[in-house]
Amino acid sequence: MDTFLRAFTEGILLGGVYALIALGVVMVFKASKVFNLAHGGILVFLAYFTWWLLVPKGLPLWLALLMLILVSILFGLTLDRFIFRPLIGQTMLVTFIITLVLGFTVIPGLATLFWGGSPQVMHVFPSGSMTVGPVTFSYTFLFSFIIATALFLIFVFYFRYTKTGLLMRCVSEDNLISQSLGINVKWIFALSWVVGCLSAAIGAILLGTMFAVNSELGGLAIIHALPVVLLGGLESVPGAFIGALFVGLAETFAGTYVDPYVSGFRELMPYILMVLILMLRPHGLFGLKRIERI
Amino acid sequence: MLPGGVFNTKYESDVAILRTKTQWFLLALGVIFLFLLPLFAPDYWLSQLTSLAIVIVAVLGLHVLTGLCGQISIGHRAFVGVGAYAVAILTTRYEPFGAGLAWVWTWLCLPISALAAGLVGLIFGLPCFKLKGFYLAISTLAASYIIVWVFKYEGFSSVTGGFIGLPLDPLYIGGTSEEPFIDLSSRSAFYCLAVAVMILAAFLAKNLQRTSVGRAFVAIRDNELAAEVSGISIFRYKMMAFFIGCLFAGVAGWLWANSQLRVNPNQFSLLDSIWYVGMLIIGGWGSTSGVFFGATFLKLLEIGMTDYITPWLGDMLPSIKLQVHVATNIVQGLVIILFMMLAPRGLYYLWERLKIYYRLHPYAYWAR
Numbered sequence: 001m002d003t004f005l006r007a008f009t010e011g012i013l014l015g016g017v018y019a020l021i022a023l024g025v026v027m028v029f030k031a032s033k034v035f036n037l038a039h040g041g042i043l044v045f046l047a048y049f050t051w052w053l054l055v056p057k058g059l060p061l062w063l064a065l066l067m068l069i070l071v072s073i074l075f076g077l078t079l080d081r082f083i084f085r086p087l088i089g090q091t092m093l094v095t096f097i098i099t100l101v102l103g104f105t106v107i108p109g110l111a112t113l114f115w116g117g118s119p120q121v122m123h124v125f126p127s128g129s130m131t132v133g134p135v136t137f138s139y140t141f142l143f144s145f146i147i148a149t150a151l152f153l154i155f156v157f158y159f160r161y162t163k164t165g166l167l168m169r170c171v172s173e174d175n176l177i178s179q180s181l182g183i184n185v186k187w188i189f190a191l192s193w194v195v196g197c198l199s200a201a202i203g204a205i206l207l208g209t210m211f212a213v214n215s216e217l218g219g220l221a222i223i224h225a226l227p228v229v230l231l232g233g234l235e236s237v238p239g240a241f242i243g244a245l246f247v248g249l250a251e252t253f254a255g256t257y258v259d260p261y262v263s264g265f266r267e268l269m270p271y272i273l274m275v276l277i278l279m280l281r282p283h284g285l286f287g288l289k290r291i292e293r294i
Numbered sequence: 295m296l297p298g299g300v301f302n303t304k305y306e307s308d309v310a311i312l313r314t315k316t317q318w319f320l321l322a323l324g325v326i327f328l329f330l331l332p333l334f335a336p337d338y339w340l341s342q343l344t345s346l347a348i349v350i351v352a353v354l355g356l357h358v359l360t361g362l363c364g365q366i367s368i369g370h371r372a373f374v375g376v377g378a379y380a381v382a383i384l385t386t387r388y389e390p391f392g393a394g395l396a397w398v399w400t401w402l403c404l405p406i407s408a409l410a411a412g413l414v415g416l417i418f419g420l421p422c423f424k425l426k427g428f429y430l431a432i433s434t435l436a437a438s439y440i441i442v443w444v445f446k447y448e449g450f451s452s453v454t455g456g457f458i459g460l461p462l463d464p465l466y467i468g469g470t471s472e473e474p475f476i477d478l479s480s481r482s483a484f485y486c487l488a489v490a491v492m493i494l495a496a497f498l499a500k501n502l503q504r505t506s507v508g509r510a511f512v513a514i515r516d517n518e519l520a521a522e523v524s525g526i527s528i529f530r531y532k533m534m535a536f537f538i539g540c541l542f543a544g545v546a547g548w549l550w551a552n553s554q555l556r557v558n559p560n561q562f563s564l565l566d567s568i569w570y571v572g573m574l575i576i577g578g579w580g581s582t583s584g585v586f587f588g589a590t591f592l593k594l595l596e597i598g599m600t601d602y603i604t605p606w607l608g609d610m611l612p613s614i615k616l617q618v619h620v621a622t623n624i625v626q627g628l629v630i631i632l633f634m635m636l637a638p639r640g641l642y643y644l645w646e647r648l649k650i651y652y653r654l655h656p657y658a659y660w661a662r
Binding site for chain 2: 035083086087091092093094096097098100101102104105106109110112113117219223226230262263264267268271272274275278279282
């Protein structure tokens with residue numbers, strides 16, 4: 001029972017981390033129909049940037065965070081203006097390949113070029129762990145879970161009750177019609193990228209504290225976020241959250257119960273889930289099923 | 295567009311791969327040049343050209359799958375890995391004809407590794423029953439990771455060699471390994487083999503486009519619904535595209551394993567799969583010649599970056615700790631993105647435009 005409880009808590013907390021990353025992806029997708037595989041790359045870049053500010057430069061935390069926010073806004077605007085705005089109206093596949101190339105070669109490459117690419121350690125959150133009954137977990141996991149939950153609530157609220165949220169949903173439905181209705185599509189796209197990059201920045205701080213900052217981090221993050229997003233359905237914010245918990249649980253249970261027999265099965269779990277979800281329920285649990293017309 | 299004064303009066307001439315005598319002559323000249331290269335090219339360029347030829351074989355497979363049938367695969371390098379591992383495992387673990395005829399077994403492994411890659415491709419192509427577009431691309435992305443995991447997995451290390459991988463014996467035909475009848479282990483001999491396979495593969499891919507299967511692929515790519523209504527069994531043809539595409543990858547894997555004489559899991563990373571897709575993009579989707587354009591362009595870019603530009607940059611800016619492969623990756627990635635944004639139809643299309651411009655020369659405005 002203790003093993004089960006431990007795996008369960010760990011799974012839920014891990015799910016929080018995945019939700020954090022997946023929410024950034026869903027956010028961009030909901031507004032601009034771009035499946036953002038570059039999210040992981042951006043995360044690595046920002047994680048290295050934060051480390052650079054905190055450790056070699058020795059800036060105080062608040063200043064570093066402020067600069068991180070500024071840089072991620074700039075990053076989002078640059079991406080939007082120079083890469084994704086010229087591609088408005090292209091098919092999903094084109095933008096998908098572009099984010100793939102960006103996220104797996106260019107952006108992590110830049111991070112490696114600037115900051116060397118060797119693993120680095122930074123501490124933003126208080127380290128240490130707490131024990132509840134038989135279960136022990138570190139504070140960073142708890143923090144990331146709380147932040148992910150908060151972010152999830154903010155996003156749900158944002159899309160449902162604010163005007164820009166409504167505009168985003170409208171633009172994602174059909175950007176041509178939105179434009180003719182007087183919505184500033186370019187601005188909405190830029191906003192979605194800025195929010196996407198900001199959520200990548202949050203992910204960068206959390207993942208960078210939890211694991212060492214290294215260039216593999218981004219690939220890992222995005223690969224774990226993929227089954228989450230697919231399971232939840234690409235457009236669904238609650239779906240991303242629930243999917244994340246499910247995938248986190250699946251991974252820790254696989255780690256606890258299968259790993260003793262098949263070592264390293266845990267790392268394989270996200271890919272297997274990905275293929276299974278795609279085969280069985282491609283539009284996810286809460287996603288919209290597209291009906292094809294001629 | 296045909297050169298001035300040449301008209302298609304028969305169906306045969308309309309579908310001919312090589313239309314005019316000049317084309318025949320130029321192709322023959324090109325092939326002879328390729329096979330004469332080992333006489334004067336330095337070793338470094340020969341080995342680069344060998345790997346280019348192998349990459350072209352693999353990308354031709356991707357061209358059948360993606361360029362013709364429209365199913366994006368971001369795991370093609372892993373399928374190449376399946377082919378390479380198939381030959382490595384079979385030649386190191388089994389010796390069905392005894393040590394004296396080991397070379398026969400190595401050559402028999404060529405169709406076997408092609409088939410192995412094809413079958414694995416079929417497994418990961420299965421989701422195309424329900425999926426298309428980028429959902430399918432994600433499932434091939436998963437394939438890339440799963441296959442490499444299997445190569446790395448310690449439980450199978452008695453078969454696959456785990457992280458260390460497997461060694462292979464040099465390739466030869468006839469005789470024994472000490473005194474081979476035809477020795478293919480030298481750089482120039484292997485180069486000739488790779489080029490021969492490349493030409494054969496290009497011929498097959500080009501011909502596939504002219505068969506009913508190839509036309510069905512193109513129909514599926516252009517409009518799936520219309521293709522289905524016209525009586526093309528979508529699932530069957532998509533699976534066939536996966537199978538054929540991965541057959542090419544398997545052959546490329548066989549060549550790769552024999553050229554490197556060692557396989558290990560790190561050779562089959564996702565990054566290379568991305569470059570394969572990039573080659574297809576740079577060359578232009580859907581034309582066999584485009585594969586040659588794209589692969590050559592990206593390879594030359596890589597060589598130019600690693601050999602000339604990054605050392606120079608490193609001298610200029612020693613403060614930036616410049617890692618050669620990273621700068622190369624960034625530039626290659628940016629070039630692919632620029633091509634997608636500015637010239638989505640690729641280099642081959644630009645080349646065709648150039649030819650049309652010169653054929654119409656003083657009246658070039660007609661081409662618009």
